[in-house]
Amino acid sequence: xxxxxTASPPSTGRTGDRIFSGLSKGAGIALLAIMxxxxxxxxxxAVVAIRANExxxxxxxxxxxxxxxxxxxxxxxxxxxxxxxxxxxxxxxPVAVGxxxxxxxxxxxxxxxxxxxxVDLLAAVPSIIYGLWGALFLVPRxxxxxxxxxxxxxxxxxxxxxxxxxxxxMTVGILLAIxxxxxITSVTREVFLQTPKANEEAALALGATRWEVVRxxxxxxxxxxxxxxxxxxxxxxxxxxxxxxxxxxxxFLINLSLLESGGATFAQNIASQFKEAGSMGxxxxxxxxxxxxxxxxxxxxxxxxxxxxxxxxxxxxx
Amino acid sequence: xxKRIDVNGLNAYYGGHKAIEDITLHVExxxxxxxxxxxxCGKSTFLRTLNRMHEVTPGGRVEGEVLLDNENLxxxxxxxxxxxxxxxxVFQRPNPFPTMSIYDNVLAGVRLNGIxxxxxxxxxxxxxxxxxxxxxxxxxxxxxxxxxGLSGGQQQRLCxxxxxxxxxDVLLMDEPCSALDPISTLAIEDLIDQMKSRYTIVxxxxxxxxxxxxxxxxxxxxxxxxxxxxRLIEVDATDKIFSNPSEKATEDYISGRFG
Numbered sequence: 370x371x372x373x374x375t376a377s378p379p380s381t382g383r384t385g386d387r388i389f390s391g392l393s394k395g396a397g398i399a400l401l402a403i404m405x406x407x408x409x410x411x412x413x414x415a416v417v418a419i420r421a422n423e424x425x426x427x428x429x430x431x432x433x434x435x436x437x438x439x440x441x442x443x444x445x446x447x448x449x450x451x452x453x454x455x456x457x458x459x460x461x462x463p464v465a466v467g468x469x470x471x472x473x474x475x476x477x478x479x480x481x482x483x484x485x486x487x488v489d490l491l492a493a494v495p496s497i498i499y500g501l502w503g504a505l506f507l508v509p510r511x512x513x514x515x516x517x518x519x520x521x522x523x524x525x526x527x528x529x530x531x532x533x534x535x536x537x538x539m540t541v542g543i544l545l546a547i548x549x550x551x552x553i554t555s556v557t558r559e560v561f562l563q564t565p566k567a568n569e570e571a572a573l574a575l576g577a578t579r580w581e582v583v584r585x586x587x588x589x590x591x592x593x594x595x596x597x598x599x600x601x602x603x604x605x606x607x608x609x610x611x612x613x614x615x616x617x618x619x620x621f622l623i624n625l626s627l628l629e630s631g632g633a634t635f636a637q638n639i640a641s642q643f644k645e646a647g648s649m650g651x652x653x654x655x656x657x658x659x660x661x662x663x664x665x666x667x668x669x670x671x672x673x674x675x676x677x678x679x680x681x682x683x684x685x686x687x
Numbered sequence: 688x689x690k691r692i693d694v695n696g697l698n699a700y701y702g703g704h705k706a707i708e709d710i711t712l713h714v715e716x717x718x719x720x721x722x723x724x725x726x727x728c729g730k731s732t733f734l735r736t737l738n739r740m741h742e743v744t745p746g747g748r749v750e751g752e753v754l755l756d757n758e759n760l761x762x763x764x765x766x767x768x769x770x771x772x773x774x775x776x777v778f779q780r781p782n783p784f785p786t787m788s789i790y791d792n793v794l795a796g797v798r799l800n801g802i803x804x805x806x807x808x809x810x811x812x813x814x815x816x817x818x819x820x821x822x823x824x825x826x827x828x829x830x831x832x833x834x835x836g837l838s839g840g841q842q843q844r845l846c847x848x849x850x851x852x853x854x855x856d857v858l859l860m861d862e863p864c865s866a867l868d869p870i871s872t873l874a875i876e877d878l879i880d881q882m883k884s885r886y887t888i889v890x891x892x893x894x895x896x897x898x899x900x901x902x903x904x905x906x907x908x909x910x911x912x913x914x915x916x917x918r919l920i921e922v923d924a925t926d927k928i929f930s931n932p933s934e935k936a937t938e939d940y941i942s943g944r945f946g
Contacts, residue, residue, distance in 0.1 A: 567782035571846070573743055575796035575853065576772030585795060589786030 411659040418652035426656070432621050432638070434653030435646060441653050443660050448623045449538055449632040450661070453613070454606040456542025456627070457549055462599050464546075465553035472554075473561040474583060485558065492551035500615030503544040504536075508616065511535040511543070515628045530628040536618035539627045541634070544612055549602035556601060560594030561587050593676040600672035604665055610636040635661040689716035689887045690756040690773075690856040692737065697751035698916075699729070699736050701744065706732045708916035710751075712906060719879060719888045721898035721925065724908035725940065729917025730891050733908070734859050737889065738774035739767040755856065772800070775855035779862040781842030783834035783849070790830040792845055793817060796853040812852060820848035821878060840871025847878060851886075858882065860890040864897065876901050895941055899929050907937045 419426050421439055429442025468488065472481045512535050519530035568586040577585055588595075613634050619641060620631035633641075639654045646654060692714040699707045707729035714720050722730040735741040736749050739760060753760045760770050775796075783792045793813045797804070804812070813830065817823040822844045826837070834845050843863060850858060860879075864872040879888060879901045892898050898905050906922035921934045932938050 565782070565785075567778060567780055568784055570740065570743070570778065571782040571784065571849075572795070574738065574740060574771055574776035574778075575799060575849070576768050576770075577799055578768050581799055585784060589784070592786070 407662075411655055411662060414652045415656035415659045418649060418656045421649060422653070430622065432642070432653075434642075434650040439649050439653060443635075443657050445621050445623055446633055446635045446638055446657055447660070447664075449617075450607055450634040450636075450664070452627060452632070453538045453541040453545060453634060454603055456539060457545035457606045458599060458603055460543065460546035461550050461553055461602060462595070465550050465598070465602075466557055466595060468550075468554045469557035469561055470583060470587070472558050474579070474587060485555075488551045488554045488558075490551075491547070492555070496548065496609060497611045497615065499544060499548050500612035503540065503612060503616040507544060508535045508540060511540055515539070518628065526625055527627055529626045531626075533630050534618065535628070536616055536630040537628050538617070538624075538632045541613050541617050542627075544616055545606040545609055548609065548612060549605050552605060553598045553602040556598035557591060557595050560591040560598070564590045596672055596675055600669060603668055607661065607665055607668070608636050610640045613637040614640045635664075688856055689885060691716045692857065692887060692889075693754040693757075694737075695752050695754070697733070697736060697749065697753065699732050699741055699750075700746070700748045702746035704914075705916040707736075707908075708918055710919045712919060712922055714887060714889060714904075716887045717883060717885070718904065719883045719890065719902045720922075721902035721905045722889065722891045722908060723893075723895060723898050723905060723940070724917070724920075725910075726893075727913075727917070728908040728910045730906075730908045731861050732917070734861055734889060734891050737857070737859055738776055739770045740776065742767065772796070772853060773855055774857045774859060775850035775853065776859045776861065777843070777846050777850055777863045780866050781839055781846050783837075783842050783845050785833065785835040787834060788831045789817075789826050789834045789837070789845060792834040793848050793852050795849055800853070816848040816852040817845075819851055819878075819882070820844040821874060822848060838871070840867050840874060843867060843871065843875060844878070847875070851882070855886065857887045857889070860888065862891050862893060865893060872897070895929070899925060905929070907932070907934070907940065909936050909940070 418434070418439070418441075422441060423438040424431065424440035424442050426442055428444055429440060430444055432441045432445075433439065434441045468484070472485050472488075476484065512532070515530040515535055515537075516532070518528045522528040523530065564587045568590065569582050572582040572585045614637045617632065617634070617637055618630040619633045619637065621633055622631055624631045635657050639658055642650065643654055692712075694710055694712045697707065697710045698705060710733060722734065724730050732741060737753060737760075739749075741747045741749055749761060751761070755773070759765070760774075783789075784795060787795065790813055793816050794809060797809075797812060814823060814827075817826060822841060825841060826845075829836075834842065837845060843866075847863075864875050867875065876897065879890065882888060890898075890901065902925045904922060905925045905928040907920045907928065908917050909920045910917040920936050921928070921932060923933065928937060929941055932941065
């Protein structure tokens with residue numbers, strides 16, 4: 370073979386390399402540019418509104434952004450968003466981990482595959498459909514449960530109930546739990562399936578039962594995966610708009626009794642008020658959107674911290 | 688307490704495929720028996736039938752009996768989980784639990800037994816088994832660091848300590864040195880020599896020098912052809928197998944004429 374023919378393939382390869390590296394670099398820069406554009410837009414508009422605000426942005430319990438002078442605060446929104454998302458996490462994570470374990474380690478294959486499909490299908494349902502289902506099906510059926518909860522746990526204050534329609538933060542939380550179930554389940558299932566066979570066999574050979582194998586090898590291996598999956602779910606719960614707006618009967622107040630209607634969330638509040646808002650009203654809503662953005666950022670950062678702390682013990686080192 | 692193993696007419700299957708056929712073998716307590724043979728001859732499969740790990744593989748199935756001091760492991764009502772607590776196993780690749788510290792790895796099996804030990808009893812157990820695995824001096828200052836941070840040879844010795852911590856009657860080793868360097872291999876072989884006074888040890892190896900060095904008896908497995916089940920060709924004193932085997936196939940294999 371002549372030297373020219375051996376030299377030619379690398380040269381075309383280099384052109385391909387240049388094109389590919391240019392493309393990937395461009396994509397990376399575009400992503401940063403979009404993030405920066407969003408951040409700049411949100412901050413610029415938010416600053417205008419916060420400057421004009423006569424109330425305290427963090428502690429005021431009302432939202433009169435269209436009034437002159439505008440008075441608004443995010444306390445109610447923050448409470449509603451965090452409360453409903455926490456309820457959703459508390460309900461969804463254990464169930465999702467259970468389903469994922471069942472699919473990955475307990476169910477026979479002919480059962481595991483269809484269940485996996487159904488779970489993935491849940492993720493494909495549009496959120497407005499969840500909202501309609503929640504408002505028309507779930508709300509009337511939850512009053513009974515809430516009365517029961519009130520009877521036994523009403524003394525806590527958090528679970529007391531006045532018999533109003535169940536368009537409350539608790540109902541929103543339950544609905545959000547169903548909505549974030551598939552994403553948490555499918556991510557944790559993938560992680561559990563990647564448990565090294567060698568570790569499962571090690572546990573079995575020590576005389577571990579199936580549950581003990583799960584506890585010794587599968588759950589510790591999957592812990593950081595479960596945390597990331599939960600954070601993905603939490604991200605969705607924090608930002609969910611249509612389903613919340615359809616189910617919740619909003620009221621701009623903090624009602625510590627989570628079963629009773631009232632409350633508001635960031636995304637729901639923006640969706641409900643945006644159309645009727647004037648210029649200042651819109652800027653105020655954008656300011657609240659910025660807070661939601663920061664909240665999601667903090668949640669993700671916290672998740673990364675938790676994962677990093679366990680890195681030494683992660684399966685990646687094996 | 689070391690126990691004797693008597694295998695009678697054992698067949699093992701993967702689904703419809705018969706992997707080993709009609710194996711009858713006796714192993715004395717407090718001895719080392721080596722299984723040798725070409726790849727695919729079923730020696731690892733056979734080893735895994737001795738602690739009921741074979742049936743963990745989907746489609747894995749066993750016929751025949753394995754007697755541990757005259758108790759059939761495959762008898763009705765025998766719990767495979769209990770079997771595995773009395774027959775320990777060390778695998779080809781070191782597999783300490785990556786999420787556990789060295790200390791917790793040693794105790795992983797002990798904690799399954801549900802007996803409550805005091806802190807000092809646990810400390811003693813860890814020290815005793817790590818000393819037994821010749822690992823104590825190397826790790827005593829980092830017992831609470833992850834086991835995955837050790838070298839391959841250290842990890843394998845950690846796995847040995849984990850297996851011995853539950854005080855099994857039998858120790859099975861599936862090519863325990865094939866992923867290790869010569870020095871680590873020597874360390875494991877020394878350990879086998881020390882441990883045979885307390886356990887019945889069965890070791891699968893591809894390394895015939897290793898079989899000659901560590902074992903008292905050697906069993907040679909072979910298969911007639913691809914897709915055929917593996918069979919036990921002969922089992923005898925290790926000296927005899929390596930100097931004057933009864934079967935032609937054994938001689939061909941150990942002299943390197945095939946396999």
